[in-house]
Amino acid sequence: YKTNAMDAAAVCCLDVGKFELAKRLFIELIDLHEKQRNYIMTIVSRLKKSDQFNIAIQVMDKFDVLNRPLSEDPSTGLVRHDMAHGILANCLDEVNDFRRAIRILEQGLNIVTTQNDIECICLYQSSLARSYAYLRNDEKAHEYIDLTLECLEKNTEIGGSYRCHCDVGEAYLSMEEYTKAINFFENAASHKKIDYESLCNYPLVPLYRCMGKAHLQIQSWDNSISNYEKALKQTNAMSGGSNTRILEKKSGISLMELGRARLEHYLSEPPKSRDEEILQKALSESMDAKAILFDKHTLTDDRSLFLDLAQEYFLLHNIEEAHYMLAEYLDFLIVVAPTRCHRCHQVWHKDESNGRICGNCMVITFCGVEHHKLTWKKGRISHKSMCSLLNGWRRMKKDKVSKEECESLMDEFLSRILR
Numbered sequence: 001y002k003t004n005a006m007d008a009a010a011v012c013c014l015d016v017g018k019f020e021l022a023k024r025l026f027i028e029l030i031d032l033h034e035k036q037r038n039y040i041m042t043i044v045s046r047l048k049k050s051d052q053f054n055i056a057i058q059v060m061d062k063f064d065v066l067n068r069p070l071s072e073d074p075s076t077g078l079v080r081h082d083m084a085h086g087i088l089a090n091c092l093d094e095v096n097d098f099r100r101a102i103r104i105l106e107q108g109l110n111i112v113t114t115q116n117d118i119e120c121i122c123l124y125q126s127s128l129a130r131s132y133a134y135l136r137n138d139e140k141a142h143e144y145i146d147l148t149l150e151c152l153e154k155n156t157e158i159g160g161s162y163r164c165h166c167d168v169g170e171a172y173l174s175m176e177e178y179t180k181a182i183n184f185f186e187n188a189a190s191h192k193k194i195d196y197e198s199l200c201n202y203p204l205v206p207l208y209r210c211m212g213k214a215h216l217q218i219q220s221w222d223n224s225i226s227n228y229e230k231a232l233k234q235t236n237a238m239s240g241g242s243n244t245r246i247l248e249k250k251s252g253i254s255l256m257e258l259g260r261a262r263l264e265h266y267l268s269e270p271p272k273s274r275d276e277e278i279l280q281k282a283l284s285e286s287m288d289a290k291a292i293l294f295d296k297h298t299l300t301d302d303r304s305l306f307l308d309l310a311q312e313y314f315l316l317h318n319i320e321e322a323h324y325m326l327a328e329y330l331d332f333l334i335v336v337a338p339t340r341c342h343r344c345h346q347v348w349h350k351d352e353s354n355g356r357i358c359g360n361c362m363v364i365t366f367c368g369v370e371h372h373k374l375t376w377k378k379g380r381i382s383h384k385s386m387c388s389l390l391n392g393w394r395r396m397k398k399d400k401v402s403k404e405e406c407e408s409l410m411d412e413f414l415s416r417i418l419r
Contacts, residue, residue, distance in 0.1 A: 126167035252292030259285035343371035
């Protein structure tokens with residue numbers, strides 16, 4: 001009775017956002033279940049479904065789950081590999097700790113290779129391709145993509161082939177090979193053996209969002225918007241059950257990305273040919289996203305939505321609101337940028353070097369010179385376009401630059417990126 005009550009209470013805590021209390025309850029439950037590996041992984045699965053990746057990592061580390069004995073399959077009496085290494089690595093990827101994820105995946109791959117577990121080998125190889133691509137080690141990513149495809153070709157009945165296609169698609173997306181990414185995402189979406197009810201780690205919503213992002217990068221506006229609309233529609237269709245908080249977050253993120261796609265579509269047209277209705281739709285979707293993600297609760301740490309809103313308001317000549325939204329984004333960057341690489345988003349650890357800081361803005365950090373160079377002129381909103389503004393904003397916080405000077409830098413920045 002006690003464990004059932006505690007379990008129900010922990011699930012309720014996840015649903016209402018009391019994550020630290022949920023964590024304490026889950027840890028106590030694990031102790032009551034004698035720290036059994038299979039029960040720990042059940043708890044980790046729940047935390048993943050609630051997007052509590054940091055807590056999932058903390059639980060797995062606290063109980064040293066990777067070194068605990070594997071459970072026997074009740075039906076066969078055989079010891080089964082539970083993909084704990086892959087699950088931990090997936091959580092690490094979600095919090096941008098790609099280097100540790102790679103180390104964990106390589107350990108898991110060694111284990112399943114010894115066991116000759118073909119399905120797990122293929123899954124670990126595709127996961128490694130994705131993680132190396134996130135870290136922008138394209139050579140290693142391509143190496144593991146080739147191994148994954150070779151494994152899939154030899155073993156056509158592998159149950160995890162959907163996930164493998166998704167991983168390879170994400171790898172190509174990170175390496176900016178967008179057409180290849182789209183092909184793999186489409187293969188995954190049309191896969192005949194997809195069990196839609198069991199897609200907890202790789203549901204269709206992220207798949208549609210990835211396809212939307214890939215189409216956006218090749219300026220296929222209709223396909224991009226269509227995929228983001230599918231993601232939003234499917235998220236809304238799942239509402240009304242438990243875990244409403246996470247569904248709200250997914251809905252808000254889909255709206256944010258949909259608004260961003262419309263903004264890019266609008267900006268792609270010559271100034272005299274731009275359709276104001278597209279811009280108004282973009283602003284409406286961005287404001288709806290803000291209402292979900294930030295106004296009632298803070299459901300995400302990502303403040304890039306405020307940069308979208310700043311651009312939309314500036315284009316509509318609402319300069320005061322544009323300044324307010326851009327200020328929110330700059331405050332976010334001042335806090336977050338020193339903690340990770342601006343190019344690959346790898347987070348820094350206390351026991352590691354904090355990378356290379358930009359000598360001009362003294363805010364943005366990089367893994368090294370190569371990542372700094374790659375982002376300097378990359379894209380419409382490059383680091384070069386924002387560097388002087390960040391420097392001015394940082395100095396204003398220290399009372400070395402006036403607010404008026406900063407607002408002038410804001411106008412200059414927005415005018416430059418919205419030409």
